[in-house]
Amino acid sequence: MQPVPLAVTTSSKADEAQREEARAVAARWGLPWMSRKPKEGIAPWLGIKAQALLVVGDDGVTLWAPGGSFGFHAGMAHLRRMRLAAGEPDTFVRVAELRAGDAVLDCTLGLAQDALVASLAVGPSGRVVGVEKSVALCAVAAEGLRHFERGPDSCAIEVHHADAHAYLKGLPSASFDVVFFDPMFGKPKKAQAAFEVLRLFAEHAPLTAQALEEARRVARRWVVVKGARYSDDLRKLGIAPEPTSRFSDVTWGRVAALAPVP
Structure with missing residues (x-):
């Protein structure tokens, strides 16, 4: 099975509110939602389940790819x-x-x-x-x-x-x-x-x-x-x-x- 280009998931310590927010993000951008188990790492997913992931967590939405990650900040x-x-x-x-x-x-x-x-x-x-x-x-x-x-x-x-x-x-x-x-x-x-x-x-x-x-x-x-x-x-x-x-x-x-x- 080929990995999807981009998907949405949550941080490893997400509560139900974050999971709901992640589902909403996925819906807004027409992207697949992937449920993540507690303490499950991101690295094994990249290139297998998805080429990149939008991760919803306490710090907002972060984009993860094999080379690293970044999120929004005013900078x-x-x-x-x-x-x-x-x-x-x-x-x-x-x-x-x-x-x-x-x-x-x-x-x-x-x-x-x-x-x-x-x-x-x-x-x-x-x-x-x-x-x-x-x-x-x-x-x-x-x-x-x-x-x-x-x-x-x-x-x-x-x-x-x-x-x-x-x-x-x-x-x-x-x-x-x-x-x-x-x-x-x-x-x-x-x-x-x-x-x-x-x-x-x-x-x-x-x-x-x-x-x-x-x-x-x-x-x-x-x-x-x-x-x-x-x-x-x-x-x-x-x-x-x-x-x-x-x-x-x-x-x-x-x-x-x-x-x-x-």
């Missing part, structure tokens, strides 16, 4: 949000010119780090929508955001499991103020094991000129793209990098909407 987004709330600049907010009430579409949600910053920048009157092609990453992010205490100064983040290009095609023109892409870097530097596991599930296809044009149609002001300083991905798309710190490994670029709306 650097928490620090960026604190600095933004204190009046300090944020590169994403500056390049995108985000302001209260804006609607932002994040086409590469990942673990929602930039979306969390955007949700504070646009405030409770704004809107942030995140699209993620990987069901595993989408589930981890969405389930994590369900329990994230965003506070009264941020809007909720809507999460959709979809291909970004296809999702853009289905949107009306000028329906978001800013459209954002953060494609997975093609030449990663040495990273922690958890990030290497994340890379296994992330979408690695580069941003195409066709998707960029759809984004320009959907945007009212800007399409913002994040890239790696050591790559020429932005220039291949005709996007000039914005000035950033020479110590940063990340570069940012933006292109105007096809029909900018004041």
Whole structure:
């Protein structure tokens, strides 16, 4: 019997409430649910019962694969949000010119780090929508955001499991103020094991000129793209990098909407 690509289970010390929550997670994402016995290990399941597992426990939903595991956490987004709330600049907010009430579409949600910053920048009157092609990453992010205490100064983040290009095609023109892409870097530097596991599930296809044009149609002001300083991905798309710190490994670029709306 072939292992299923992705399934949902609980921690080894789950109570009935956690088992019910795990069944609900499985139902929300259309994934099989696997009952786990007390103290039964995860490792023997991987590659046998499932290629990867979403584990519901006290710490939320964690994605387990043969190479390791990771879960949702605000991480650097928490620090960026604190600095933004204190009046300090944020590169994403500056390049995108985000302001209260804006609607932002994040086409590469990942673990929602930039979306969390955007949700504070646009405030409770704004809107942030995140699209993620990987069901595993989408589930981890969405389930994590369900329990994230965003506070009264941020809007909720809507999460959709979809291909970004296809999702853009289905949107009306000028329906978001800013459209954002953060494609997975093609030449990663040495990273922690958890990030290497994340890379296994992330979408690695580069941003195409066709998707960029759809984004320009959907945007009212800007399409913002994040890239790696050591790559020429932005220039291949005709996007000039914005000035950033020479110590940063990340570069940012933006292109105007096809029909900018004041």
